Amino acid sequence: MKLTVLGSGSTGNAVLIVAGNTRVLVDAGLSAKEITRRFAMMGEDIKCLDGILMTHEHGDHAGGLRVLLGTVDCPVYISAQTHDAYVSEKFNVANEEPRRRVKALRDRVEQIESSREFRIGEIDFHPFTIPHDAVDNFGFTATHQGVKIATLMDFGHMTTLVTERLRGCAAIVIESNHSRDMLKACDNYPWDLKQRILSRLGHLSNEDLADWLKHGFDGCARYIVLAHLSQRANNPYLAKINAEVALYERAPLFPTETQISLSYPKEPTPWIEV
Numbered sequence: 001m002k003l004t005v006l007g008s009g010s011t012g013n014a015v016l017i018v019a020g021n022t023r024v025l026v027d028a029g030l031s032a033k034e035i036t037r038r039f040a041m042m043g044e045d046i047k048c049l050d051g052i053l054m055t056h057e058h059g060d061h062a063g064g065l066r067v068l069l070g071t072v073d074c075p076v077y078i079s080a081q082t083h084d085a086y087v088s089e090k091f092n093v094a095n096e097e098p099r100r101r102v103k104a105l106r107d108r109v110e111q112i113e114s115s116r117e118f119r120i121g122e123i124d125f126h127p128f129t130i131p132h133d134a135v136d137n138f139g140f141t142a143t144h145q146g147v148k149i150a151t152l153m154d155f156g157h158m159t160t161l162v163t164e165r166l167r168g169c170a171a172i173v174i175e176s177n178h179s180r181d182m183l184k185a186c187d188n189y190p191w192d193l194k195q196r197i198l199s200r201l202g203h204l205s206n207e208d209l210a211d212w213l214k215h216g217f218d219g220c221a222r223y224i225v226l227a228h229l230s231q232r233a234n235n236p237y238l239a240k241i242n243a244e245v246a247l248y249e250r251a252p253l254f255p256t257e258t259q260i261s262l263s264y265p266k267e268p269t270p271w272i273e274v
Contacts, residue, residue, distance in 0.1 A: 001123075001144045002273040005173055006030065006038040008153070008227040009265030013061050015151050015173055016044065016268075019144035022121030026053045026140060026151050029060040032067035038268045046072060051110075051120040054078040056134035056154065057085040066097075066104045075110045077118065077125075081136035083109060114138065128165045130155035133201040141165055147274050150174075153228045156202040163216040170274035173263070176226040176239045177203035183233035203228065206239050210246035219256035223272050227263045236262050 001019040012029035016039070023044065028035060039046045049072045055061055065076070065086075078086070087101045112118055114129045127138040132154045139152030139162065150166055151173040166172060183194055197203050209226075226239050243260045250256060263269050
């Protein structure tokens with residue numbers, strides 16, 4: 001099994017998971033054109049996609065879905081609540097967009113729900129609830145031939161459920177959205193937005209992730225990819241150093257060989273193979 005973060009950040013998020021002959025896209029927050037281009041960069045054909053998993057309805061995770069469905073012939077795995085929010089006029093400015101989304105999803109939806117496992121091709125998926133200000137936000141673990149990986153972004157705090165689901169993973173794509181100090185000092189964000197990001201239904205900070213790495217992480221994952229980094233309230237190298245220092249502080253009592261790497265908004269990560 002292998003994965004690449006095709007792109008991650010406030011401008012759009014998408015992760016590609018491959019196992020055997022199965023290819024699954026987690027989120028379609030980039031444009032359909034950009035997702036297709038990045039597939040090709042990684043040596044993959046977008047038309048071979050077996051399924052698209054949607055974590056939630058926010059534009060940076062779902063914005064490219066409708067147009068992408070005109071290119072690919074695969075089902076969309078989405079919860080009922082997320083589906084309703086995605087096609088709702090309440091969440092869309094353009095009057096025609098909700099109807100276009102309903103049409104694009106017609107006969108293409110496989111309904112999923114938290115804690116109910118499902119299979120796409122050769123991969124078993126287990127969705128689980130994560131805390132965010134979306135209607136029904138999910139993280140996922142994916143298992144193939146006994147090897148488990150996880151992807152989770154857009155959540156405000158680590159829960160007991162999240163920690164439990166991440167146990168035994170060989171690779172984890174996880175949010176490290178902002179530095180608390182950088183966010184508070186950011187002149188580009190109004191205070192109400194800062195409060196939303198900092199809330200328990202907002203986004204995970206570098207400091208929150210570091211605390212989990214020291215006290216909640218089981219040390220099994222060989223690879224951890226930091227995702228959804230803010231371009232205004234974070235610095236990639238600061239996020240990486242914070243995570244690496246947290247791992248170092250586990251030793252020698254809880255040593256780990258975990259490698260911390262970064263994802264980027266404008267280019268895919270190299271393949272991570274497990």
